[in-house]
Amino acid sequence: MANERLLGALDFLREAERLKSTLRSGFTSTGRSESTAEHTWRLCLMALVFSDEFGDIDPLRLIKLCIVHDLGEALSGDIPAVLQTERFDKSAQERADLKELTRALHPAKQAEILALWEEYEAASSPEAVLAKGLDKLETILQHNQGRNPVDFDYAFNLDYGRKHTSAHPILAEIRVLLDEETRVRAGGSKTR
Template sequence: MRQEDLSGALDFLRAAERLKDTFRSGFTAEGRPESTAAHTWRLALMAIIFEKDLGEIDFGRLLKILIVHDLGETLSGDVPAVAQMPGEEKVAQERADLLELTAPIDPTRRQAILDLWEEYEAGTTPEARLAKGFDKLETILQHNQGLNPPDFDYRFNLDYGRSATDAHPLLQAIRAVLDAETEARAENSRVD
C-alpha cells in the first residue's frame, strides 16, 4: 500500500470513530444512550448468529453492508424514525456526509464503500433486503431491552419497518417474538 493511501485510510478510520459518539433514540439496559457504533456491532452479531438460517446469500457482502449502512450518520447524526418528516432529505444528507467522510480513502476503496451503502439504500439485492430487516429488528430489540424514558412510545415499533422485516421468513419469525415483547413493554409502561 502506498504511504498516501495508508494515511488516507487511517484518516478515514479516525473520522469514523465519531460513530462511537453518535447517539440513537434508544437506551441500553443500563440507561445509557445507545451509539450508532454499538447498534452496528450488535446488528453484525445478529447476522452472524442467524447465518445458517439465511439460505443462499453472499454472507460476507451482508456483513459489509451492515458495517457501512450507517456510516453516513457520522457527521450529521442519526434522525430517529419517530422524528423523520416526509420530504426531508435524510438519505441525501447521509450520502453527502458519507462522501465527505470517505474523501481521504483511495478511489477504489471509497467506491466500494459507496457501492455497499447505495446497495443498502436501494434494497434491491437479497443481502440488502436482509440488512434492512435486521437493522429494524435490532432497533426493536434494543428498544425492548433498554431502560427508556417513561414516555417512550413502544407501540410505534409495532409498525416500524414492517415491510423490511417481512422480506424473509426468519425475519418474520424474529419479528413475531419482538412484537410480543413490544406489546408487553407497552402494557407494563402504561401510566394510568
C-alpha cells in the same frame, strides 16, 4: 503510493470514530443513550448469528452492508424514525456525508463503500434486503431491552419497519417474537 493509501485509510478511520459518540434515540439496558457504533456492532452480530438461517446468501457481503449502512451518520448524526419527515431527504444527507467521510480513502475503496451503501439503500440484493430487515429488528430489540423513559412509545415499534421485516420468512419470524416482547414491555395494553 502504498503509504498514501495507508495514511488515507487511517484518516478515514479517525473520522469514522465519531460513530462511537453519535447518539441514537434508544437506551441501553443500563439506561444510557446508545451510540450508532453500538447499534452497528450488534446489527453485525445479528447478521453473523442468523446468517445460516437465510439460505444461499453471501454472509460477508451481508456484514459489509451492515457495517456501512449508518456510516454517514458520523457527520450529521442520527435522525430517529419518529422525527423523519417527507420534506427531509435523510438518504441524500447520509450519502453526501458518506462521500465526505470517505474522501481520504483510495478512490477504489471509497467507490466500494459508496456502492455498498447504495446497495443497502436500494435493497437491491438479497443481502441488502436482509440487512435492512435486521436493522429494523435490532432497533426493536434494543427498545425492548433498553431502560427507556416512562413515556416511551412502544406502539410505534409495532409498525416500525414492517415492510423490511416481512421481506424474508426468518425476519418475519423474529419480528413476531419481538412484537410479543414489545407488547409485554408496553404493559399488554397496546396491541395491533
